[in-house]
Amino acid sequence: MKPLWIKHAAQLVSLSGENAPRIKEQMSDLAIIEDGSVWIENGEIIAVGTTDELEKSFSSRSQEADVVDATGRLVTPGLVDPHTHVAFGGSREREFEMRLEGATYMDIMNAGGGIHATTRMTREATEDELVAQTTKRLDSFFQHGVTTVEGKSGYGLDLETELKQLRVMKRLNELHPIDLVPTFMGAHAVPQEYKGNEEAYIDVVVNEILPVVAEEKLAIFNDVFCEKGVFTPAQSERILEAGKKLGLVPKIHADEIESYGGAELAAKVGAISAEHLLKASDEGIKQMAEAGVIACLLPATALYLREEAAKGRQMVDAGVAVAISTDCNPGSSPTTSMPLVMNLACISMRLTPAEALVAATINAACAIQMEDRVGSLEVGKQGDIVLWNVASYQELQYLFGVNHVGVVWKKGERVVG
Ligand code: NIG
Numbered sequence: 194m195k196p197l198w199i200k201h202a203a204q205l206v207s208l209s210g211e212n213a214p215r216i217k218e219q220m221s222d223l224a225i226i227e228d229g230s231v232w233i234e235n236g237e238i239i240a241v242g243t244t245d246e247l248e249k250s251f252s253s254r255s256q257e258a259d260v261v262d263a264t265g266r267l268v269t270p271g272l273v274d275p276h277t278h279v280a281f282g283g284s285r286e287r288e289f290e291m292r293l294e295g296a297t298y299m300d301i302m303n304a305g306g307g308i309h310a311t312t313r314m315t316r317e318a319t320e321d322e323l324v325a326q327t328t329k330r331l332d333s334f335f336q337h338g339v340t341t342v343e344g345k346s347g348y349g350l351d352l353e354t355e356l357k358q359l360r361v362m363k364r365l366n367e368l369h370p371i372d373l374v375p376t377f378m379g380a381h382a383v384p385q386e387y388k389g390n391e392e393a394y395i396d397v398v399v400n401e402i403l404p405v406v407a408e409e410k411l412a413i414f415n416d417v418f419c420e421k422g423v424f425t426p427a428q429s430e431r432i433l434e435a436g437k438k439l440g441l442v443p444k445i446h447a448d449e450i451e452s453y454g455g456a457e458l459a460a461k462v463g464a465i466s467a468e469h470l471l472k473a474s475d476e477g478i479k480q481m482a483e484a485g486v487i488a489c490l491l492p493a494t495a496l497y498l499r500e501e502a503a504k505g506r507q508m509v510d511a512g513v514a515v516a517i518s519t520d521c522n523p524g525s526s527p528t529t530s531m532p533l534v535m536n537l538a539c540i541s542m543r544l545t546p547a548e549a550l551v552a553a554t555i556n557a558a559c560a561i562q563m564e565d566r567v568g569s570l571e572v573g574k575q576g577d578i579v580l581w582n583v584a585s586y587q588e589l590q591y592l593f594g595v596n597h598v599g600v601v602w603k604k605g606e607r608v609v610g
């Protein structure tokens with residue numbers, strides 16, 4: 194592979210620095226290089242600096258490189274999406290209409306739709322069908338400047354299908370150039386065959402599924418939907434502690450629909466991140482800041498469910514490290530657009546344009562323990578880079594709802610543009 198040399202970026206957002214995840218005013222520090230330049234070789238960043246600086250070391254080698262002139266344009270690290278349910282079967286557009294007609298997300302789920310509907314479609318799909326459907330979504334992430342994606346199981350809700358979903362993600366991580374980081378979420382819902390017998394399903398998750406997931410190294414993280422009518426905080430704690438004993442790092446879907454002690458539980462079990470947090474209590478936010486739990490906020494989900502967004506501004510000010518994500522899933526957020534999520538982080542949660550970019554790069558990388566490889570443009574990290582058709586990060590967040598992606602490189606290889 195030829196080396197890649199990007200030169201003359203109007204703004205090169207390097208995000209270099211020791212602080213990861215970033216909190217408070219660190220979230221405003223993008224470490225921008227004007228007239229920026231980056232040299233990538235064998236998929237890795239070898240040098241970052243001003244174009245003048247890089248000319249000194251590399252101009253003699255420009256003949257052998259793929260040289261890209263980024264004059265007047267913004268260059269950032271590839272975006273990181275730290276929370277998705279990307280590997281699923283089928284789709285649920287009828288539920289969108291039902292919700293517009295007045296049904297709630299939980300009404301639909303309790304009537305056997307929602308997560309249960311996708312579980313049926315995912316159980317029916319073959320591994321190859323899931324690989325094909327998910328590949329399209331991963332391609333779409335690339336189109337939106339996203340080069341690293343977390344993906345959860347949780348549409349199997351039985352041993353066979355949970356493993357199928359995780360194996361699909363493992364295969365895709367090998368087949369597709371995107372980095373796909375796997376999370377086990379067997380506790381995404383109580384399957385319908387266990388209705389009224391929740392504890393028996395939790396026994397299955399803890400005693401039968403989790404040990405196989407750990408043994409086969411199919412997931413790094415263990416997530417649960419801690420929500421009224423789904424799993425209680427006590428049940429969630431049991432599942433997360435069982436995962437911890439097997440080496441799986443806890444995550445929690447917390448306080449999405451009702452305030453339920455999810456943020457507090459995240460702090461108690463030492464979760465790497467707590468997700469959603471629309472209804473997180475002030476005390477929960479304080480405890481997350483103290484315990485160093487990353488808040489993974491999903492403003493597209495709030496918009497799509499027509500709910501008020503999480504208190505992102507309050508969380509940043511309280512010293513919580515904030516990350517943002519699409520939550521890409523077939524029910525509450527069928528999107529792959531991280532640029533839209535950044536726009537919404539500004540509009541509906543009052544993050545500043547700089548904070549939103551940090552939340553979608555280095556802090557998102559920390560939420561999935563990928564900060565050593567992605568999330569900033571620093572020597573030794575992967576050559577995951579986006580060249581945007583705008584001149585500045587301010588313009589990127591300001592011109593909203595439009596895809597400004599020009600070129601995307603994954604490990605130094607051009608995958609878009
Ligand atoms: O993060 N809240 C729970 N899980 C997903 C939605 C899953 C679905 O509706 O299929 C979420 O929003």
Ligand code: FE
Nearest residue numbers: 276278446520
């Ligand atoms: Fe989710």
